Amino acid sequence: MTDPYDAGAPAPQTHAQPHKQAAETEAPILELRGLEKRYGFVQALKRSDLSFRRGEIHAIVGENGAGKSTLIKLLTGVIRRTGGDILWQGEPVGLDTPQEAIDHGINAVHQEVVLCRHLTVAANIFLGDEKVRFGLMQQRAMTREAQRILDDMGFQLPAGEILGNLTIGQQQLVATARASLRGTKFLIFDEPTAYLTRSEAAQLFALIRRLKAEGVTIVYISHRMEEVFELADRVSVLRDGLLVGTRNIGETDETELVAMMINRSLEQIYHKEKIAIGEVLIETKGLSGKGFENVSLSVRRGEIVGLYGLIGAGRSEFALSLFGRNPATSGEIFWKGKPLSITNERQAIEMGIALAPESRRDQGLALNLPIGFNINLPVYDRLSRGPLIDGREEGRLADRQISDLAIKTPSRRVLVSAMSGGNQQKVVIGKWLNHGADLFIFDEPTVGVDVGTKAEIYRLFGDLLKNGAGIILISSYLPEVYEMADTLHVFRTGHLVASRKFHEASHEDILAQAIGV
Amino acid sequence: MSTEAPQKKPMSMRNFNFLFALTLLALLILLWVILAIATPNFGTPNNIANLLRQGSMIAILAIGQTFVIITAGIDLSVGAIVGFSTVTVAWLLQQGVPVWGAILITLLIGLAIGLFHGFGIVKMGMPPFIMTLATLTSLRGVGLLITNGATINITDTGFTEFSRNSFLGIPNLFWMVILVAVPAYIFLHHTRWGRYLFAVGSNPESARLSGVNVPRMIYIAYSLSAVCAAFVGVLLAARIGIGNATQAEGWELQSIASTVIGGTSLFGAVGSVHGPLIGAFILATINNGANLLNVNSFWQRIITGLLIIVIVFFDQLRRRRQ
Numbered sequence: 033m034t035d036p037y038d039a040g041a042p043a044p045q046t047h048a049q050p051h052k053q054a055a056e057t058e059a060p061i062l063e064l065r066g067l068e069k070r071y072g073f074v075q076a077l078k079r080s081d082l083s084f085r086r087g088e089i090h091a092i093v094g095e096n097g098a099g100k101s102t103l104i105k106l107l108t109g110v111i112r113r114t115g116g117d118i119l120w121q122g123e124p125v126g127l128d129t130p131q132e133a134i135d136h137g138i139n140a141v142h143q144e145v146v147l148c149r150h151l152t153v154a155a156n157i158f159l160g161d162e163k164v165r166f167g168l169m170q171q172r173a174m175t176r177e178a179q180r181i182l183d184d185m186g187f188q189l190p191a192g193e194i195l196g197n198l199t200i201g202q203q204q205l206v207a208t209a210r211a212s213l214r215g216t217k218f219l220i221f222d223e224p225t226a227y228l229t230r231s232e233a234a235q236l237f238a239l240i241r242r243l244k245a246e247g248v249t250i251v252y253i254s255h256r257m258e259e260v261f262e263l264a265d266r267v268s269v270l271r272d273g274l275l276v277g278t279r280n281i282g283e284t285d286e287t288e289l290v291a292m293m294i295n296r297s298l299e300q301i302y303h304k305e306k307i308a309i310g311e312v313l314i315e316t317k318g319l320s321g322k323g324f325e326n327v328s329l330s331v332r333r334g335e336i337v338g339l340y341g342l343i344g345a346g347r348s349e350f351a352l353s354l355f356g357r358n359p360a361t362s363g364e365i366f367w368k369g370k371p372l373s374i375t376n377e378r379q380a381i382e383m384g385i386a387l388a389p390e391s392r393r394d395q396g397l398a399l400n401l402p403i404g405f406n407i408n409l410p411v412y413d414r415l416s417r418g419p420l421i422d423g424r425e426e427g428r429l430a431d432r433q434i435s436d437l438a439i440k441t442p443s444r445r446v447l448v449s450a451m452s453g454g455n456q457q458k459v460v461i462g463k464w465l466n467h468g469a470d471l472f473i474f475d476e477p478t479v480g481v482d483v484g485t486k487a488e489i490y491r492l493f494g495d496l497l498k499n500g501a502g503i504i505l506i507s508s509y510l511p512e513v514y515e516m517a518d519t520l521h522v523f524r525t526g527h528l529v530a531s532r533k534f535h536e537a538s539h540e541d542i543l544a545q546a547i548g549v
Numbered sequence: 550m551s552t553e554a555p556q557k558k559p560m561s562m563r564n565f566n567f568l569f570a571l572t573l574l575a576l577l578i579l580l581w582v583i584l585a586i587a588t589p590n591f592g593t594p595n596n597i598a599n600l601l602r603q604g605s606m607i608a609i610l611a612i613g614q615t616f617v618i619i620t621a622g623i624d625l626s627v628g629a630i631v632g633f634s635t636v637t638v639a640w641l642l643q644q645g646v647p648v649w650g651a652i653l654i655t656l657l658i659g660l661a662i663g664l665f666h667g668f669g670i671v672k673m674g675m676p677p678f679i680m681t682l683a684t685l686t687s688l689r690g691v692g693l694l695i696t697n698g699a700t701i702n703i704t705d706t707g708f709t710e711f712s713r714n715s716f717l718g719i720p721n722l723f724w725m726v727i728l729v730a731v732p733a734y735i736f737l738h739h740t741r742w743g744r745y746l747f748a749v750g751s752n753p754e755s756a757r758l759s760g761v762n763v764p765r766m767i768y769i770a771y772s773l774s775a776v777c778a779a780f781v782g783v784l785l786a787a788r789i790g791i792g793n794a795t796q797a798e799g800w801e802l803q804s805i806a807s808t809v810i811g812g813t814s815l816f817g818a819v820g821s822v823h824g825p826l827i828g829a830f831i832l833a834t835i836n837n838g839a840n841l842l843n844v845n846s847f848w849q850r851i852i853t854g855l856l857i858i859v860i861v862f863f864d865q866l867r868r869r870r871q
Contacts, residue, residue, distance in 0.1 A: 357758065381760040395758055398751030400818050409748055409759040412741035420739050463759065 061086045061121055061249050062107075062138075062218060068115035069102050071450070076102040079116060080275035082268060084218070089240065089250040091260040091281075094270035095293055095483060100253050103270070104220055107251075108140045109133035137217035141224055145203040147210070149196035154178035156195050157210045185209055185239050200227040208236060212243055219243060220251040225259060237263060257286050269293055272482050294483055301487045302515035305494045307334045309518070312369070313471050313502040314354065314385075319363035323349030324526045326363070329519075331471060331502040336493060338517025339506045341546050346526035347506045348390050351473045354504075355387040356380040381410060386469035388460045390476045390506075396460040397448050404430030404444030406459050410467040433462035438488070454485035461492065472496055475506040490516060510539055522546050569812045569864070573827045580834045588841040596837070598720050602712075602788070604833030605722040606631075606781045610804035611811065611825035612733045613777030616770045618808055619737075621750040621817025622670070622677035624771060627778040628800035629688040630662055632793065634782020636692040639701035639792020648708050652783050659779025662688070663772030670771070671764040677771075685801065692794025701792040712787035722784060726826070729777065734822040746770060750817030806853065807832055810860050831856075 060083035069077040077099045084090050094100050105111040106118075109130045118127050120136050127133055147156045154175040155162075163170040163177070178191035187205045195203055204227055211219060221240070225233045240250055240263060254260055260267055261281060268278040269292040276292050294301065310333030319327045324346035331337045339347040353360045356376040364371055367383055374380050380387075389395035397406055407430045408415060415421050415429070430444040437458045441451065448459055457477060464472065474493075478486045493503055493516065507513045513520055514535075522530040522545040530537075530545040584591040610627050617624045634655050641651035662684065669680040703709055714721050737743040748756040749766045757763050781800075786792055809815065810831060811824025832853060839849045 355758070377758055378760045378762065387758060389758055394752070395754045398748050398755050398818065401747055401751045405744065405747070409744070409756070409761070412744050416741050420735070421741060421744070423739075 059086075059122065060084055060119070063119040063122075064116065065119065066116035067103075067106065067113055067118065069099075069106060069111065070114045071452075075273050076452075077106070078272075078274045080270075082275055082278065084249050084251065086217075086249055087244055087247045088265045089244055089252055089263050091252045091254065091264035091267040092270060093254065093257075093260060093267060093289060093293060098270040098293070098482075099273040100270055101222070102273070104140060104142075104222055104251075104253070107133065107138060107218075107220060109138075137215050138220075139211040139216045139218070140220040140222065141204070141208050141211045143223045143226060145200065145207050147195055147203065147207055149194075151195060152191070153182075153189060153193055153195055153198070153206050154191040156206055157181065157191075157213070159210075161214065181213065182209055185212075185242075186235050187239075188235070201229055201232045204228060205232060205236065208239065212239065212248070216243075216248060218249045218251070220253070222253045223255065224252075225254065225256065257289065260289075261286070272484075301483060301490065302512070303487065303491050303494065304516060305497075307494070307497045309334045310500065313367070315366040316354075316360075317364040317366070319350070319353070319360045319365065321349065321353040321360040321362075322358045324353070324523070327528045328363075329521055329528065329531070331504055333470075333500045333502050334497045335518045336497070336503045336505050336516055338513035338520040339504060339523060340510060340513045340520060340542060341508070341523030343508055345523040345546065347523045348475050349526075350523070351387065351475055351504060351506055352389075354380070355385055355473060381467070381469075384468075384470035385473065386464035386467060386471070387473045388457075388464060388475065388477055390479075392453070392456050392460055397456060399449040400447055402445045403434065403439070403441055403448055403451070403459055406448055407433050407444075407462050407466050410463060429466055433466050436465070437462050437492075452482075453479075454481040457481050457485065457489070461489065465496075469501065471502050471504070473504045473506070476508065477505070478507075478509070478512060510542060514539060514542065524548050570821065570823050570827065573811065573824060573831070577827055577831050577834065580831065580838065584834070584838040584841065588838070590841050591838065594718075596841070598715065600830075600833055600837045601723040602720050603837060604830040605720070605726045606784055606788075607800065607803050607807055607832065608726050608826050608829035609729050609777050609781050609784075610800060611807035611829045612729055612822055613774035614801075614804045614808045615811070615813055615820050615822065615825045616733075616737070616746060616773045617677070618805075618813050618815060619746050619750045619817060619820045620767060620770045621815075622767070622770065623681065623805070623815070624666070624774045624778075625678065625681040625801050626662070626666070626684040626688060627774060627781075627804055628797045628802075629685040629692075630659060630775055630778035631782040631785055631797035631800055632795060633688045633692040634659060634779045635786040635789075635796050636696055636701065636792040636794050637779075638783050638786045639703050640695060642703055642705050642708065643701055648705060655783055656776055656779050659776045659782075660772055662779075663775030664768060666771035666775065667764075667768035671767050681771075689794050696792070696794060703786060703790050703792065709787050709790045712784060722788070725780075725784060729780070730822055730826055733773075737822055742766070742769065747818050750819075803832060804829075806857050810857060812864060 063083040065081055066079045067077060067082075068075070068079050092100055092103065102111070106113050107127065109127045109132050112128050117124050119125070125132070125136065148159065151159070152175070154177075157178045158174050163174050175191050182189045182191055187209060189198070189202055189205060195206060198206070204224060208224065224236060228236060240252070244250055252260070252264055264281050266278055266280055267284065267289065269276045269289060271293055279288070312330050312332050315330035317328050327350055329337065339351070341347045349358065352358055354365070354374060356374045356379055359373065359375050365374060374383070393399065398409070404427065408426055411429065412421065415426050427444065433439070434441060434444055439455050439458045439462065441455065448456055451459070461477070477489055481489070493505075496503060505513055505516055518534050520532045520534070520542065521528050522532075522542055524546055530542070532542065581591075590596055610631070614624055614627060637658055638651050638655045641654055642648065646654070666677075666680055666684065669675040670677050711721055716724055737746065745756065745761045745766050746769075748759070748761055749763050753763050782797075785796060789796070807828035808820070808825045809828070811821070811826065811828035813820035813824060835852060835856065836849055839846070839852065
């Protein structure tokens, strides 16, 4: 891999400024040697070596929780490494603070827009670097200059507009514009196209190619394989916090990359057992509420019902209303054959419904409280003898879930915030196994969870089904619902648009239904 | 030193709280030892009794405040409730209501104020800071209206004697701290309601999705704080023998300071009953000691402020390391 690989680069190094000699171009602009990051006893990034060349587009792929965001945070100085060296243009550097990274010319465009929503586009672009004359800000000059920059980049954006009035995609482009200014030599994109329309994505790709031609090194992190193959010169694969390899883009294909990413066959991960399907647990008829409309479906004992759709398609809103959060406004719910309405969470829990919500951080866990506390939170009324809590029973229940689910922790008294994503998810699940339920709703149960834990979670589904429970599995990751669900319902803009039996339709068919093409 | 123990492996919450309480207690005892050596009067039974009386009322306020702060809220009204309650109880006694009745009615009014806070926060969506700031200023106004700005004297000597007397050599006021603290400790650490307070403070959405009645817990927290404050109002009226709406100025800040010194996090979900208790007596000791050492009372305020910064800073450091 010592030969410079430059295929796909239209006009490298000769464009804009002839600023570097060819020999220098081959030397890495940034080199990682044995880079390592540990959080307590969790290794987020294991001793990794990686080098980035000047003016290349280097894609990084890996599953959720593979260590991509850890790598970004290390490179941008947001967190400090616990081991290894970082060489910037051959010199060892600290990269201990975000400012240090920016001073070197390292910038990032994050997945979530981190700008000031109440300021104008121009103000955001110049934030921290305002044009000032006699101590006063030159508002108009800044707006004019920002507009020139945006036009020059090929972004169709109004510089004078308040940022919050733009779409998320447009805001993302503003963030990109801001990051590519002020002497940036190394620019990291984290899932930049997640919220972009097709034409916005095209504008972004054009800019990325131009930056590359100007000698900027681009690190491109994405789940979308087609983008990686369209843009990148080289691609590196992370798995479970370890860098497993780097390939020239012309010498690899999607199959190889996926194999490197997961390192095991799909059957090993999606372990699906044949389970007898029983009576209907819950049935909805024409159910409508906040964010979803006219949804009719049913879940039976022993069955996994998958709800697939893009974010905001109404799947989570539907599930939340079954759990009594934002109750349905019209339509009918039948629970074990009886019509009723579900008006609050406590009613749903008492009926026998459990919800492991979409966001562990915002909805699922009390992060700064101990593991045992979280596991027992739904059952404290059962743990009480008179007014007092039975402390021994409390400990016993928590320890049982910790050992049953193989939650990695020295004690039930450790705070949840100190754990890895996979273990946190196990706590969310353990909480409801502890309580028990007939219907389990899992909303994105494997986001940010490593492959091994994923497989454990799917295996657990089998155990629940065998005990007569029913499962609603919500996911925006198609292979997951495709391989696990007995019945797969596709949501689009609040409506249930298609229902398919297990493996009845192709991936493409389901995706087309979800996107609406 | 206790700070040396927590290294490497993440420490459990229980150990952490225990060590923190121990460090605070050590600080309090250290202060006592220093003062006992530095001043001839500190160690006298008279002064100790006085110190306990001084610290008792803030300690009870701090316990109530802790319930609120654990839910990630704040109660700025407690000082005003104390002042208002001195007026209420004095006025009721003046009207010939028996002592037990006057106390009961005053506590019930405290409860009503707490429920009103809960209502404003839960139903009207007011931020706790604003809600209790509003009652802080209005309650003082109501108290002044009732008395027309005057002071009501309490003539019932049995009532006022109580606060000056001792039982088993310990001032009655300190017994009142124990009377509040023991049930408060059991409530917070050994009942499900206590657990729910922490859950609401840590993440109300997760608590709600786990079946916790979040609004009810908010009502409970503010009611407990207000009732504690009304109780302190009764004790204060007994101690000074008058009812006056301007009494207990700034006590809300002292109660918050005690709570925070006692290891309670203003971000919620971290706190105990014993911590704020010790915190209150640390503050009382500093004031008492400063008086004995003839330190200018203006300096006392400055020292108290600096102490808050130092103690909370060390607490933050340790939490971060954890």
